[in-house]
Amino acid sequence: MPQSQAIQPESSPYVLGTGQDESVRLGLQHRLWSAAAHALWERAGVKPGQTVLDLGCGPGHASLDLSQIVGPAGRVVAVDESASFLKQLHDQAVARKAHHIERVLGDVQDIGTVLSEEAGQIDLAYARWVFCFLSRPEDVVKGLARLIKPGGKVAVQDYFNYERSLTLAPRCEAFSRVISxxxxxxxxxGGDTDVMGKLPGMFLKHGFEVTSIEVVQRLARPDSTMWSWPNSFWQNYVPRLVENGFLTRDDEAAFHAAWIRAANDPGSFVLLPPVFELIATRR
Ligand SMILES: C[S@@+](CC[C@H](N)C(=O)[O-])C[C@H]1O[C@@H](n2cnc3c(N)ncnc32)[C@H](O)[C@@H]1O
Structure with a gap:
């Protein structure tokens, strides 16, 4: 990548960071999970001409896909707290002439006021892997209650039971330590790896019906495409866990040894964190 396009690090509260490494990881992650996202959007009934909100859009991989579905007669409003991610989305949108993507820099927990002029205008709000990083998830739900049209939808993909589910087989203590x-x-x-357990109740409390709750459970074997999902996460995040005092250097070394052993063992697999999918409908 030429220097002029390099992604500048910024100070961001997002725990995984907003640098080049996380941006690349989010791109890979989107590719690996895009079929599930598209299936969820289809179940939520997204259509050309609609106005869609992408909450915590990151570099905007989902926003760009959604912009193709709603088409130029529709709009995608992409919100993130990272100016760096929004700049990447801007560059991609310009390259694709997707002029109907609007970028909004802000905290999704204040979404009801940040987008107050959109009250009752939104057909679909989408949030993937965002609620699990928030300390005030209920404020998002309250805000969405103001923004979503009656009959409009919210589609969420997020975690529940993450720490108990994500397991290396055969079991391995060094791996479990990293997950904890x-x-x-x-x-x-302020995040919560169990947040999806609480979201249905929050939506019911704030004027929504819970239309569906489903789960996608996948596993990765060392020679599978999906192996690159956990692999890219460890590459980016395990060093941060050490820097921030959640793991020791010895924990890191033991983990890497276990991961390399597993990668070379055709009998091993990773039970990936289940991704829960919620569709809520505004009453
Ligand atoms: C795991 S990434 C997911 C990005 C995108 N939704 C996707 O699925 O590719 C989480 C995103 O949420 C954003 N985020 C976290 N907390 C936020 C907040 N309070 N307000 C706005 N964005 C937030 C981060 O900046 C990051 O882009």
Whole structure:
């Protein structure tokens, strides 16, 4: 990548960071999970001409896909707290002439006021892997109650039971230690690896019906495409866990040894964190 396009690090509260490494990881992650996202959007009934909100859009991989579905007669409003991610989305949108993507820099927990002029205008709000990083998830739901049209939808993909589910087979203590550290680090910033367990109740409380709750459970074997999902996460995040005191250097070394062993063992697999899918409908 030429220097002029390099992504500048910024100070961001997002626990995984907003640098080049996380941006690349989010791109890979989107590719691996895009079929599930498209299936969810289809179940939520997204159509040309609609106005769609992408909450915590990151570099905007989902926003760009959604912009193709709603078409130029529709709009995508992409919100993130990272100016760096929004700049990447801007560059991609310009390259694709997707002029109907609007970028909004802000905290999704204040979405009801940040987008107050959109009250009752939104057909669909989408949030993937965002609620698990928030300390005030209910404020998002309250805000969405103001923004979504009656009959409009919210589609969420997020975690529940993350720390108990994500397992290396055969079981391995060094791996489990890293998973506990991931959970502890997210909680230290107000996040919640169990958030999807609480969201249905929040939507019901704030004027929505819970239309569906489903789960996608996948596993990765060392020679599978999906192996690159956990692999890219460890590459980016395990060093941060050490830097921030959630793991020791010895924990890191033991984890890497276990991961390399597993990668070379055709009998091993990773039970990936289940991704829960919620569709809520505004009453
Ligand atoms: C795991 S990434 C997911 C990005 C995107 N939704 C996707 O699925 O590719 C989480 C995103 O949420 C954003 N985020 C986290 N907390 C936020 C907040 N309070 N307000 C706005 N964005 C937030 C981060 O900046 C990051 O882009």
């Amino acid at each position: 550290a991931v959970g502890a680090s997210w909680r230290s910033r």
